[in-house]
Amino acid sequence: MKLIINGKTTEYQDNLTVQQLLQKLKLSPDQVVVELNRQILSPNIHVKTELKSEDTIELVQFVGGG
Amino acid sequence: MKLIINGKTTEYQDNLTVQQLLQKLKLSPDQVVVELNRQILSPNIHVKTELKSEDTIELVQFVGGG
Amino acid sequence: MKLIINGKTTEYQDNLTVQQLLQKLKLSPDQVVVELNRQILSPNIHVKTELKSEDTIELVQFVGGG
Amino acid sequence: MKLIINGKTTEYQDNLTVQQLLQKLKLSPDQVVVELNRQILSPNIHVKTELKSEDTIELVQFVGGG
């Protein structure tokens, strides 16, 4: 399955939910916000959201800023 | 005939063209621009433009400005 | 006896020491500095300093200043 | 004869007048001012002013300045 994550394309063998993807990437859901195909996902649906090939995912977090 | 000229209402006995109005007001057509009911009139049609009651006329000219 | 005090001339009947003058003027010696004929007097000699006619006395004190 | 000219000491075999010194140095009298032992010399006495050993001579001229 081909996913475009933060602008980079990556191959994944098996199917994934958003929750599983975050686990693979070692990201805790309360640290990042997930945007799937330009739609913001609220954390509570990570578990039941299946990813499909060509999905575009943005993972963002807070950093220092003025 | 009731004309609203530059915001003031005035009564006129007989019918008037724009040209005749300017003559009455002693204004030369090359000094003023005439706006009739929000439409700008080019000088060459002053003569054939009949005014009717309730017409709104703006007569403007250049003054000093920065 | 004629004394010039702070620029003003005053007549006094009887002889005076500096101490007596201050008493007359109701000025406490620790509030004012006395200059007698351009010489600064230290408080401890007020009592034995006799004034004579034509003496010029300056009485100064601290006031608010920047 | 030892002359201190503009801070530098120089040896001269024979006696010199100020005029002769300027000639040796290829300096025209109307371009420089001569100070001999802290006394300013007017050009007209250059010719009759004999230099002696240990004389201190300053030769100055105009340069650009603000």
Add this chain to the structure above:
Amino acid sequence: MDQLIIAGRIFNSRLLVGTGKFSSNQAMVAAMEHSGSEIVTVALRRVDIDNPDDSLLSHIDPERYLLLPNTSGARDAEEAVRLARLARAAGCEPWVKLEVTPDPYYLLPDPIETLKAAEILVKEGFVVLPYMPADPVLARHLEEAGTATVMPLGAPIGTNRGVRTRDLIAIIIEQANVPVIVDAGLGAPSHSAEAMEMGADAVLVNTALADTADPAMMAQAFRKGVEAGREAYLAGLGAQRQQAEASSPLTGFLRNN
């Protein structure tokens, strides 16, 4: 008691601080604490998948500070709105420091796109604090659009040049019905004091705190500068004079004239 009220919320500090460019999180936290600030700005960025840094948020006590996400990096209204929504989704309260800066060199705010984004975000229920040029007419438009404050720039971000737009900020302060927060360019406590003496309601500082050998002491200095300016404004400053005026009585010196 003298308090700053933004969108109905009460603050006792009139100094907002940014969290960018600090040499370490420790330096940042020290600066935040010494500043006495109750509002700190943060930015949103993509996670670096390969080495995700530890979360900034773990260093900021949400009981003590209101987290104010900015939309820095947005070049137009659409990008700014998108960032604001992401920030809210991250669990922040719906407050946003709106920044739209198409020019990456001077990072100056875009009046057109900023107003457009403000109108959208207000409708979506955001409390909008817009970074803006020192433009009194634009300030009125933003206020009419429902922004919670206006944040005119004193000088371009990070220049440390102070209140270079003084005349125009004075007009904004005179005309505004929402708090005026001077943002950007304040490089020294004297700059922050000057802004407050003019009647600004608050100031926001970041570069000046991050860009020093001792962020904690500098933050404390700005805290005092802001308080000094505010208190002077409340007490009432004397007018500038052309002629001198003696501070000591001139009459009655020891001479007769």
Add this chain to the structure above:
Amino acid sequence: MDQLIIAGRIFNSRLLVGTGKFSSNQAMVAAMEHSGSEIVTVALRRVDIDNPDDSLLSHIDPERYLLLPNTSGARDAEEAVRLARLARAAGCEPWVKLEVTPDPYYLLPDPIETLKAAEILVKEGFVVLPYMPADPVLARHLEEAGTATVMPLGAPIGTNRGVRTRDLIAIIIEQANVPVIVDAGLGAPSHSAEAMEMGADAVLVNTALADTADPAMMAQAFRKGVEAGREAYLAGLGAQRQQAEASSPLTGFLRNN
């Protein structure tokens, strides 16, 4: 700990205050207390024989404040020396703020007479703090004459115009080996902070405190302004830049470019 040392004496406050022109002694005392100052200036005048006002001194706690008599009103060195001697005779310590101002209109200091008086007073054992033009060469002459400080003016007395002589005061600070105290013209806390940020050792303020609706609050504001400027100076201020510098990271926004 950061202390101000003048003639070997240690002070914890870097704000000197004048006692002139207050609406009441109560207002003066309140300002003195809130300023945190440890040095207050006073002037000498003839007693008004007909109605002597109550002594100023009864309002100033000598344990708390060093009384610094000035020579205001003096138009030349001779008058200044005479005033200094009278002040000492009044029981003050031999400290004097030397002021020689021949022009009653702008009250600007006389460089020639000030230096002359300084040389005499130093010989007589006075600790001399001379009010002076912002003139770096004169500052060196005074220092060589043995003055304990130099006190260049920021702007003419009472004008509230701030550090208008900035370039020259910066040179004085750079070259001085004695404390530099900026005196006169500082009308707002931001002005005092600016002077301290430049590296001044202290400032003296009077008119700005007396000439306000709330002297106590204004004095506190100046106290904070002076501390803010000093701490910023110690922490190290960033340089002014022509170009902007982002306070948020610019890279990695949600776009692919």
Add this chain to the structure above:
Amino acid sequence: MDQLIIAGRIFNSRLLVGTGKFSSNQAMVAAMEHSGSEIVTVALRRVDIDNPDDSLLSHIDPERYLLLPNTSGARDAEEAVRLARLARAAGCEPWVKLEVTPDPYYLLPDPIETLKAAEILVKEGFVVLPYMPADPVLARHLEEAGTATVMPLGAPIGTNRGVRTRDLIAIIIEQANVPVIVDAGLGAPSHSAEAMEMGADAVLVNTALADTADPAMMAQAFRKGVEAGREAYLAGLGAQRQQAEASSPLTGFLRNN
């Protein structure tokens, strides 16, 4: 030869003058002549029916001056467009100085409505010279909309305060691809020279010429000020320094050290 080109039209003067507020038409004409200007602005107003004044135009030689009608008085884009069309109908060339100033007190330009009007007028074939805030991003929007110049304000109209928006105008000049004309607030020839030294292409002045005892001499003074600033810009100004630099050689004075 150094010429100003606006919308393909060549001008030898870089000073535009306004015709408002002169004590008499004679004073206005004298000022125009001594200014050397080739572009003069005029306004449009309702005729006073009861006593129409003599036409301004009879005093302005169309061979010598390009008449530039402004839209002063317009509070939004619609009114500005209406005024521009009337001016064109009056026989002027389709040039317009676009002014949209909703606030009658400070007369500051509206960035939103100015851009909106500019887009309409450019489409209608006008050569648009927009009066605008000193806002570099707005300048780019206007340029992209097709305006012939940008005219950032130096200070609010009629204040005579000079180039108070200096930092921002410098950025506009650096980034602009159309002539930058500094408008409003220039009260003295030194102000106009400063703007030109910064690299402005031209300046517009009115109040300063009308508001003086001798408009003709003041106009000549501004002419020289503009030329002086332009020539200095072309010759290349030296940088400001913190340290002094001798203008006379320091070495080799009459001493041995």
Add this chain to the structure above:
Amino acid sequence: MDQLIIAGRIFNSRLLVGTGKFSSNQAMVAAMEHSGSEIVTVALRRVDIDNPDDSLLSHIDPERYLLLPNTSGARDAEEAVRLARLARAAGCEPWVKLEVTPDPYYLLPDPIETLKAAEILVKEGFVVLPYMPADPVLARHLEEAGTATVMPLGAPIGTNRGVRTRDLIAIIIEQANVPVIVDAGLGAPSHSAEAMEMGADAVLVNTALADTADPAMMAQAFRKGVEAGREAYLAGLGAQRQQAEASSPLTGFLRNN
């Protein structure tokens, strides 16, 4: 006709130029000619015995320019007097620009030594033009000593920073009975125009002319700047305002309100 009179001598130009630091004598001469100046300053130095350069004087037409020798390099009154005498012995008229600058770094004038030298030189029949700090009281002392002018500095020599001592120079101009010539630090024509608008009688420029790619054009620019400022001063400048003032009539736009 508006003329400058110094020591009874009439000049039509109010711009004095220095001859230092030019890249070539040709550049210097071109600058002198385009400046319109009638007074040029020169310095005195030891001849370099080993390679004496060609005389500066051969490039300066004595019919056209009054040669004004300065005492640059002098560190005290004695050295200044010695240089003045040497200059006179060189055949110059007894005019001297008095400079005493003990500090080789900032080259600031010494108020004490300058006054001392002025008193000596005036007694010896010199026409003395003293370079001085912007110190109004010192200006009076120099005037009383008999100097022909006072020459307060705008900023340290060669810094190009402009009239940084503005407030004090304004007081000097107000009080002086001799011509006030602003010297040093004027780096742009706008600076010279500003000084003249304030009422200065003349300015002296050197570094700004030598330190440019085109000295001739820069000299012409300063000439125009000086004339512009002078004419504006004579015509009468308008006051600065806080509020805007319309340059177009505001009433009677095409609406009924």
